[in-house]
Amino acid sequence: MRKWLKYFCTATLLLVVLVSVSGLGAKVGGTLTIALAKDPVTLDPTMALDQYSMEIIDQVFDRLVRFDLDGDLVPSLVVSWENPEPTRWVFWLREDVTFHNGRTLTAEDVVWTMHRMMDPETKAPRQRLYMVKEVRAVDEFTVEFVLNESFAPFLAILANPGLSIIPKEEIERLGDDFARNPVGSGPFRFVSWIQDKEVVLDRFADYWVAEPNLDKVIFRPIPETSVAEMSVLTGDVDVIEDVLPDDVEYMKTAGNLQVMPGGGYYYVCINMHPERTSLYEKTGKNPFLDLRVRQALNLAFDTDEVLNAVYPGIGDSIRAYGTLPPASWAYNEVIEALAPGYDLERAKQLMAEAGYADGFECEILAMSDAARQAIAIILQATLKKLNIEATIDSPEFGTLLQRANDGDFDLGVFGWSGSPDPHDYLYWLLHSDNWGSGGNNAFYKNAPVDKLLDYGATASTLDERKSYYEAAQVIVAVELPHIALYWKPEFLAKTSRVHDLQAHFQGWFTLVSPEVNVWVE
Amino acid sequence: MRKQSLIAETLRKLCRNKGAMTGIVIIAMLLLTAMLAPIIAPSDPNAIDLGNRLLTPCATHLFGTDQFGRDILSRIIYGSQISLAVGFSAVAVGLLLGVLIGSSAGYYGGIVDHFLMRTMDTLYAFPAVLLALAIMGILGQGLLNLVLAAAIPSIPGFARVTRSTVLAQRETVYVEAARAYGASSRRIVWKYVLPNSIAPVIVMGALRISTAILVASSLSFLGFGIQPPTPEWGAMLSAGRGFIVRAPHLSIIPGLFIMLVVLGFNLAGDGLRDALDPRLRG
Numbered sequence: 136m137r138k139w140l141k142y143f144c145t146a147t148l149l150l151v152v153l154v155s156v157s158g159l160g161a162k163v164g165g166t167l168t169i170a171l172a173k174d175p176v177t178l179d180p181t182m183a184l185d186q187y188s189m190e191i192i193d194q195v196f197d198r199l200v201r202f203d204l205d206g207d208l209v210p211s212l213v214v215s216w217e218n219p220e221p222t223r224w225v226f227w228l229r230e231d232v233t234f235h236n237g238r239t240l241t242a243e244d245v246v247w248t249m250h251r252m253m254d255p256e257t258k259a260p261r262q263r264l265y266m267v268k269e270v271r272a273v274d275e276f277t278v279e280f281v282l283n284e285s286f287a288p289f290l291a292i293l294a295n296p297g298l299s300i301i302p303k304e305e306i307e308r309l310g311d312d313f314a315r316n317p318v319g320s321g322p323f324r325f326v327s328w329i330q331d332k333e334v335v336l337d338r339f340a341d342y343w344v345a346e347p348n349l350d351k352v353i354f355r356p357i358p359e360t361s362v363a364e365m366s367v368l369t370g371d372v373d374v375i376e377d378v379l380p381d382d383v384e385y386m387k388t389a390g391n392l393q394v395m396p397g398g399g400y401y402y403v404c405i406n407m408h409p410e411r412t413s414l415y416e417k418t419g420k421n422p423f424l425d426l427r428v429r430q431a432l433n434l435a436f437d438t439d440e441v442l443n444a445v446y447p448g449i450g451d452s453i454r455a456y457g458t459l460p461p462a463s464w465a466y467n468e469v470i471e472a473l474a475p476g477y478d479l480e481r482a483k484q485l486m487a488e489a490g491y492a493d494g495f496e497c498e499i500l501a502m503s504d505a506a507r508q509a510i511a512i513i514l515q516a517t518l519k520k521l522n523i524e525a526t527i528d529s530p531e532f533g534t535l536l537q538r539a540n541d542g543d544f545d546l547g548v549f550g551w552s553g554s555p556d557p558h559d560y561l562y563w564l565l566h567s568d569n570w571g572s573g574g575n576n577a578f579y580k581n582a583p584v585d586k587l588l589d590y591g592a593t594a595s596t597l598d599e600r601k602s603y604y605e606a607a608q609v610i611v612a613v614e615l616p617h618i619a620l621y622w623k624p625e626f627l628a629k630t631s632r633v634h635d636l637q638a639h640f641q642g643w644f645t646l647v648s649p650e651v652n653v654w655v656e
Numbered sequence: 657m658r659k660q661s662l663i664a665e666t667l668r669k670l671c672r673n674k675g676a677m678t679g680i681v682i683i684a685m686l687l688l689t690a691m692l693a694p695i696i697a698p699s700d701p702n703a704i705d706l707g708n709r710l711l712t713p714c715a716t717h718l719f720g721t722d723q724f725g726r727d728i729l730s731r732i733i734y735g736s737q738i739s740l741a742v743g744f745s746a747v748a749v750g751l752l753l754g755v756l757i758g759s760s761a762g763y764y765g766g767i768v769d770h771f772l773m774r775t776m777d778t779l780y781a782f783p784a785v786l787l788a789l790a791i792m793g794i795l796g797q798g799l800l801n802l803v804l805a806a807a808i809p810s811i812p813g814f815a816r817v818t819r820s821t822v823l824a825q826r827e828t829v830y831v832e833a834a835r836a837y838g839a840s841s842r843r844i845v846w847k848y849v850l851p852n853s854i855a856p857v858i859v860m861g862a863l864r865i866s867t868a869i870l871v872a873s874s875l876s877f878l879g880f881g882i883q884p885p886t887p888e889w890g891a892m893l894s895a896g897r898g899f900i901v902r903a904p905h906l907s908i909i910p911g912l913f914i915m916l917v918v919l920g921f922n923l924a925g926d927g928l929r930d931a932l933d934p935r936l937r938g
């Protein structure tokens with residue numbers, strides 16, 4: 136009996152030691168260093184547009200609702216909401232949220248933030264609230280939005296970090312300096328920002344969700360992806376959010392790489408603008424207006440083989456068939472069966488039928504990242520098989536964007552990403568209202584598709600919306616304004632000292648939420 | 657008579673100089689490669705074969721294949737055309753303009769001299785690659801623009817050297833004599849001044865070729881050079897960067913060839929300088 140007790144005590148002690156050594160359970164304290172590909176542009180949510188600014192804003196601020204790790208819309212600053220009429224939304228705020236300056240967040244802050252976004256004087260780079268007619272505070276913790284017309288994806292709009300809630304007095308105190316000294320209500324407080332070197336945040340102990348485990352978070356810009364990979368392998372940084380396509384396999388074993396299906400749609404944009412393309416300038420007509428030519432391009436491009444070459448090991452899992460993420464509730468699987476597949480002979484035949492057996496000359500406009508450059512080069516070689524002589528042009532980003540929006544190209548290797556609502560993909564990419572800078576760079580116009588997308592945005596039930604979007608997807612799958620390529624996977628590679636960190640499908644990091652509280656050893 | 661003996665003597669000296677001979681042999685081989693590219697290249701340099709990506713050097717692909725399965729040997733062979741063409745034509749353009757500007761400045765002197773040489777000084781103030789980058793930024797990509805971008809930074813150097821020798825020549829007795837019998841300025845410059853000032857310019861030209869090739873490769877490396885898929889060594893080196901851990905031959909091979917061509921022209925240029933240097937003339 137005594138012996139047994141002795142064993143028991145020893146075993147218990149051993150277990151306690153083991154548990155404490157192996158660090159089961161979160162540890163408080165420590166610094167997490169995250170590499171970003173670029174320095175942020177601004178930390179003022181209203182003025183931010185780029186991914187990198189958003190990722191930091193996400194840590195310093197909160198918004199009314201958010202997407203959780205599964206892609207579901209969940210309450211954040213609100214307790215609940217109601218949509219009593221199609222054009223009216225009422226939100227009840229939490230009463231225990233304080234800003235970093237110690238003041239309680241109220242309905243007035245929400246109203247002021249929204250008004251600031253809507254005010255033309257603010258010159259927000261994207262008018263996120265174009266559908267809102269009026270915002271008002273009903274009482275201290277109740278906000279009401281009145282919309283111009285029914286707008287189903289409204290919650291998804293509010294979930295964007297661009298609509299994070301800002302304390303009015305800080306903007307009044309700091310003016311434009313707020314962009315470099317942000318004050319929010321998020322899990323981490325802003326400490327300092329040294330341009331092109333680092334952004335430092337520290338723990339906000341009074342955070343309403345939970346006290347963050349991390350003492351400090353540092354965001355460091357590392358523009359060269361291969362350098363970032365080295366940095367995480369040597370432990371110089373803890374987390375990187377991108378890896379080179381060809382390093383995926385290697386980083387999986389060496390760098391704890393997580394690969395998530397992402398929301399970035401990559402595609403070859405077939406410019407159907409009747410007049411602006413360089414093809415039109417040379418020949419007086421745009422061959423891409425002929426469906427047979429678009430079919431030929433799709434048939435000649437062996438997407439599966441290309442993806443397996445560009446993203447070895449994961450090529451099959453990232454294939455895109457249409458403009459909507461396969462995980463979306465509105466995704467229509469029928470389009471996969473409608474995809475043209477690979478058939479070079481049929482492609483040549485279609486080119487001949489369309490009167491272009493001898494091909495033509497055209498220009499490919501491509502983003503300069505490794506993956507899209509690779510696709511442009513393979514596309515160029517593919518087009519040659521159809522006797523189409525293509526040149527590749529990759530000007531710097533500003534020029535490229537301008538030319539894409541002006542329609543000054545023939546084929547483009549582009550990308551698009553949005554919130555998970557189907558409206559954010561289908562409407563911007565395919566509705567003829569959005570030719571050019573809106574996002575419809577294919578200058579695609581199809582009256583039934585326009586109508587279906589309008590209905591999809593305004594219909595009140597999910598089922599109804601789904602039916603409109605499903606129909607639109609089928610038309611687009613037949614009309615082929617794009618060569619759909621892939622969904623850019625979200626990557627997250629980290630050192631082994633980081634725990635509880637998961638890749639978010641939108642490419643940001645959830646460090647503290649009701650589900651997770653990231654910690655480091 | 658004197659001219660021929662100078663050339664003969666220069667050649668004799670060059671042949672005795674082992675470094676120079678090495679350089680000349682390297683250049684000759686690269687020239688041969690460039691000219692015979694379509695015959696000796698084992699395959700189309702732009703033929704994509706996605707099934708055979710990133711192969712290490714083997715019997716069928718002596719230098720291996722790149723990320724698109726293209727034969728690196730063939731790309732190196734075709735790439736020599738670009739490098740040599742850019743190197744020679746950039747120096748030709750730079751030398752021509754530089755000599756024109758330098759000799760005008762040196763011969764006419766005064767306000768012309770001031771204006772031309774201060775302009776040259778301004779150009780000289782910029783580092784070569786930075787200036788070339790700015791030029792590419794303005795002109796856009798393309799072979800011709802690449803030549804111009806590599807040529808323009810070399811103009812001030814040629815202009816300065818030409819001007820200084822022309823200044824010295826202008827005061828010589830035979831130029832004075834020519835002026836005295838009424839020869840035109842153009843005749844004097846072409847007939848008497850330039851032929852006697854050209855040796856240092858030629859040496860400089862030979863040495864500048866390697867710089868021009870390096871500038872062009874740097875521009876391509878930075879993505880400002882020639883349009884893909886044209887095989888250019890600098891661009892190949894740059895594209896290989898992403899595979900440096902698992903397929904280092906993608907960048908090592910074009911890097912070696914850039915080194916080789918630069919070494920060749922530098923050795924030959926140095927030898928030429930030694931051979932033409934009047935102080936070393938026996």
